[in-house]
Amino acid sequence: MARRTATCGCGQLRLGCAGEPVRISICHCLECQKRTGSVFAVQARFATDTVTIAGRSSRWTRVGDSGAAATFHFCPDCGSTVYWEPSAFPGFVSVAVGSFADPDFPPPRVSVYEERRHRWTLELAALPLEHHF
Structure with missing residues (x-):
């Protein structure tokens, strides 16, 4: 069974996720854009009983574009x-895929709020690769 670890930037907050996510998606909604500082968010949904949480977290609840709340x-x-x-x-948590820091993480299978998508995001695959130095 796959076991993955997601962490915050400093490593203080950690999640252990057992098994495969039940859903991996890209969200283009405006609230996810503001939350991430990016033009979309990528998240993996896991059943709560497959996730262990260690460390402290602060919480913030907001209502999304769908009208549903998320903490x-x-x-x-x-x-x-x-x-x-x-x-x-209920009974599920969504984890920011970037928190896994794993380039081999499975790709998204669903894209939501396409009407709010930045038009150029579909062209990302055509960009030339740069070598970082």
């Missing part, structure tokens, strides 16, 4: 949002 858990030290509890899906 976000972020590190009080470095500010990284690591996971959230969507009220529309």
Whole structure:
């Protein structure tokens, strides 16, 4: 069984996730854009009973574009949002895929709020690769 660890930037807040996520999605909603500081968010949903949480988190609840609330858990030290509890899906937590820091993490299978997508995001695959130095 797959076991993955998600952490905040400083490593204080950690989640252990057992098994495969039940859903991996990209969200283009405006609230996710504001939350991440990016043009979309990528999240993996796991059943709560497959997740262990260690460390402290601060919480913030907001209502999303769908009208449903989600409670976000972020590190009080470095500010990284690591996971959230969507009220529309009790018994599940969503984890920011970037928190796994794993380039081999499975790809998203669902894209939501496409009407709010930045038009150029579909062109990302065509960009030339740069070597970092």
